[in-house]
Amino acid sequence: MLTSTVSVPEVKTFGVVSGTHVIADLYGCPRSAIMTDAGLLERTCVEYVRDAGLLDVGILFHAFPGEGGVTGTVILAESHLCLHTWPEHGYVSLDVYVCNYTSDNSEKARGVANRLIELFAAQEARVREVTR
Numbered sequence: 001m002l003t004s005t006v007s008v009p010e011v012k013t014f015g016v017v018s019g020t021h022v023i024a025d026l027y028g029c030p031r032s033a034i035m036t037d038a039g040l041l042e043r044t045c046v047e048y049v050r051d052a053g054l055l056d057v058g059i060l061f062h063a064f065p066g067e068g069g070v071t072g073t074v075i076l077a078e079s080h081l082c083l084h085t086w087p088e089h090g091y092v093s094l095d096v097y098v099c100n101y102t103s104d105n106s107e108k109a110r111g112v113a114n115r116l117i118e119l120f121a122a123q124e125a126r127v128r129e130v131t132r
Helices: 038-051 106-120
Strands: 019-027 056-063 070-076 079-086 091-099 124-131
Touching (some): 019 106, 038 056, 038 070, 038 079, 106 124
Antiparallel strands (some): 019 124, 056 070, 079 091
16 A cells, blocks of 8 residues: 655635635626727726726736637736626626735725626626635
């Protein structure tokens, strides 16, 4: 019989909530420029992030050719905002994750997510929140 020893690093626990992850699946989104125009979606996401008092440190948005959608990420000092649009299916996946290491940014994450959910005018929004 073989035995092995695995070295596991010590896990740091904070004793407080370390992060809030808002995850949304948006269905029945009408086809609009916000679903296909990477530049417009990027500007809007950055505006919402800054309005919430979060700090963007990196941005990448990509539009797929033809009538394709957009994949975009705003890297935050606090973590990230990421979304993907499928205009041909009227669907958007969205997540906003923030660390709560030095302050509780949960309401900021919820605010950004809610503004984006309203922007896409989904017929149905399935929203989950994970404490991590």
